[in-house]
Amino acid sequence: MAAPIGLVASVSATAGVVSHLSYFIHGEHMLTAYKLVILALFGPPTAVALLTTVAGFSLSHATKLTSVSYGAYMTALFTSILIYRAFFHPLRHFSGPKLARLSQFYHFFHVRAKVDNYRHLDRLHEKYGEYVRVGPNLLSISDPDLIEVIFHPQSNFTKADCWFPFSPLCCRLLSWYDISNPLLNLVQLRDRSEHDRRRRHGWDLAFTTKALRSYDSRVIKYADQFVAQMQRRAGENVNITNWLEWYAFDVMVCSLESFIPLLAPEALSDLAFGRSFKALENGKSHIYIDTMHKTSVLPLGCLGTLPWVIQTIADLVPTRLNPFMTLVRYSDECIEERKQRTPTEPDIMTPILAAGPFYEDPKADALLLVGDARLIIIAGSDTSASTLIHCFYELGRDADVVRKIRDELQQHGIRNDETLSIPQLQYLGYLNAFINETLRMHPTNPGGLFRLTPQGGVKIGGHYLPGGVKVVNPHYSVLRSPKAFVSPNEFIPERWTTRPELILNKKAFCPFSQGRYACIGRNLALNELRAVISKSVLEFDINFAPGETGRALLEESRDIFTMSLAKLELRFTRRSK
Structure with a gap:
């Protein structure tokens, strides 16, 4: 019996929102990202194959059902992500480019030609001030008074922690320090x-x-x-x-x-x-x-x-x-x-x-x-x-x-x-x-270097930030601060x-x-x-x-x-x- 298309779409859309709020919004997923990419690419054809061979659906109906389910899930997932980043994220009060709060790809597209990351950040600080939201979960800080707070030997800021179970921050809280995993070195040891x-x-x-x-x-x-x-x-x-x-x-x-x-x-x-x-x-x-x-x-x-x-x-x-x-x-x-x-x-x-x-x-x-x-x-x-x-x-x-x-x-x-x-x-x-x-x-x-706010949270620039917010101090801008x-x-x-x-x-x-x-x-x-x-x-x-x-x-x-x-x-x- 053919499954109702409307019901499949509703269930899939609900699953998309739930997966964001229960999984993607928590912790780091960099080391499993390739599995998610493989699942996204090969999940639909695998589903079609199972529906035709196991459930006995026709190829056209199986394809339609999978397309609706996959489309509804992805649409709901990314809609939930974007709405959260734009309106509910702890960094929502900080100024910065509007598109940067939605995706880190905004940064990529602005530095890909000249590979001038630090100049891009400096331009943003000139426009928006010392505290700039430059990504969904990335705050760039050029305030020199914060250097000691973040990098002091007794600071609770970390290179990154693997899990912040009570900090619903973004779709993917990712660590630069795992970039060459499983190959690590002294600098990349985060604990x-x-x-x-x-x-x-x-x-x-x-x-x-x-x-x-x-x-x-x-x-x-x-x-x-x-x-x-x-x-x-x-x-x-x-x-x-x-x-x-x-x-x-x-x-x-x-x-x-x-x-x-x-x-x-x-x-x-x-x-x-x-x-x-x-x-x-x-x-x-x-x-x-x-x-x-x-x-x-x-x-x-x-x-x-x-x-x-x-x-x-x-x-x-x-x-x-x-x-x-x-x-x-x-x-x-x-x-x-x-x-x-x-x-x-x-x-x-x-x-x-x-x-x-x-x-x-x-x-x-x-x-x-x-x-x-x-x-x-x-x-x-x-x-x-x-x-x-x-x-x-x-x-x-x-x-x-x-x-x-x-x-x-x-x-x-x-x-x-x-x-x-x-x-x-x-x-x-x-x-x-x-x-x-x-x-x-x-x-x-x-x-600059990436750090994460401590689990207990911290007050920065008059704003309280919970644990797990990523910050960066662009040295070029800090060292040229008046x-x-x-x-x-x-x-x-x-x-x-x-x-x-x-x-x-x-x-x-x-x-x-x-x-x-x-x-x-x-x-x-x-x-x-x-x-x-x-x-x-x-x-x-x-x-x-x-x-x-x-x-x-x-x-x-x-x-x-x-x-x-x-x-x-x-x-x-x-x-x-």
């Missing part, structure tokens, strides 16, 4: 106790003062290689973006000793001799760097606020066709190879491997090591390179800044020879002020030394984050910056190449969580001794 335990499990020992001193010779070695390459190219136009990326990458490879034989069979044979990829020495990029940037533009640059899309693609695309998995496979190889040998000098992985397994499950532990390998490379090379390139942008733009750094070095008797050491550079006031101002004006993660800095769009290193009145809220400045999730490699990164900058200004006058304005670097670089930087051409002129 506080687990994160803290992992830091104690070798990571902290890799960045003690003693450990950093053991890396100094390698930092200096590659700084010397960089200077030597610039000496050979003195008077020529140099794409400094490439050279500083190679420097930062080579330092991390060397700091990891022979930990990363990633993408070429010949690198595996080099491993036996403990050599790096020599990108800086050869003046040639390595395929790992290129692959890393290419595989990050779409997922992290355009879809960073839609992690469930990335996870679904990763789950459905065959491994052999997924370029990201290429990096994973080679990271796995390098871990196994590194375990078999002891480097001549301790590297970052020495205390991590010495600490033994972190998880009882060997597979989970192996995945964590591979994830940590990628973290060390990306966090250690991409972020340092980004800051270095912007430092050299500021050096090329203003010869007076170069002179001030050089004068300070010379006043302390520091020369570009074998006597120069990292400890000599650590407490130079103007040099550190210059680096701080570069980090303020050009943050390495300009789009509430935190006088003349915020002007590059003034002296604000960190002789003109402290230009800083209104010093707590807003946290380029390495703060609290328990602060960057563990902060001091190593600063050592790299100090070494290259000092050696370069002692050896050269640095200027923009003819025709270079820096516009491409500032306007065409892409925000892929860290920065994928456009070309910057400089000219290095050797100084007479």
Whole structure:
């Protein structure tokens, strides 16, 4: 007997609303998103097949019945979602683009062309104020007073919790930190106790003062290689973006000793001799760097606020066709190879491997090591390179800044020879002020970090928000806030030394984050910056190449969580001794 079409439609529509209110509105569904996609695609034809073979319906009636049921269910489901997001969501009182409150795809369509996430957020803050609803369950906050509240060591804000059973927030509360699941690393460990335990499990020992001193010779070695390459190219136009990326990458490879034989069979044979990829020495990029940037533009640059899309693609695309998995496979190889040998000098992985397994499950532990390998490379090379390139942008733009750094070095008797050491550079006031101002004006993660409001809720901007609301602090906008800095769009290193009145809220400045999730490699990164900058200004006058304005670097670089930087051409002129 044929089922009444009207009854089927009513029941299906009711099921759509109920499934939203009882399931989709709660918790995170990123890790099961691919199953929902498969169900949505193959559920209807499966239903038609069952109705014809089991229930004995005709093909036309089964198709009609399924179409009505599926259409009613989906219509009711998404209508319920949209009505809730528009009129009942806890963020409904915050201003922002009307379409952004309905779908996170609004963000995607506005950043997909230029991959300029942080600039898009900054434009929205200029239009709507310090608190902007930029997604169904995403609030962007540029108020510098909230930085300490959200990132303080005792803050109850979290990277993400897996379940908020009493917080009906949205169709999908998704976590950026699960974006590469099941591959995780230190940064992606969301449970506080687990994160803290992992830091104690070798990571902290890799960045003690003693450990950093053991890396100094390698930092200096590659700084010397960089200077030597610039000496050979003195008077020529140099794409400094490439050279500083190679420097930062080579330092991390060397700091990891022979930990990363990633993408070429010949690198595996080099491993036996403990050599790096020599990108800086050869003046040639390595395929790992290129692959890393290419595989990050779409997922992290355009879809960073839609992690469930990335996870679904990763789950459905065959491994052999997924370029990201290429990096994973080679990271796995390098871990196994590194375990078999002891480097001549301790590297970052020495205390991590010495600490033994972190998880009882060997597979989970192996995945964590591979994830940590990628973290060390990306966090250690991409972020340092980004800051270095912007430092050299500021050096090329203003010869007076170069002179001030050089004068300070010379006043302390520091020369570009074998006597120069990292400890000599650590407490130079103007040099550190210059680096701080570069980090303020050009943050390495300009789009900010995601956090979730605590389970008990919190009051923000005069509004109470229940647990599970996602917030982001775009560092670019926060660090240029007139509430935190006088003349915020002007590059003034002296604000960190002789003109402290230009800083209104010093707590807003946290380029390495703060609290328990602060960057563990902060001091190593600063050592790299100090070494290259000092050696370069002692050896050269640095200027923009003819025709270079820096516009491409500032306007065409892409925000892929860290920065994928456009070309910057400089000219290095050797100084007479």
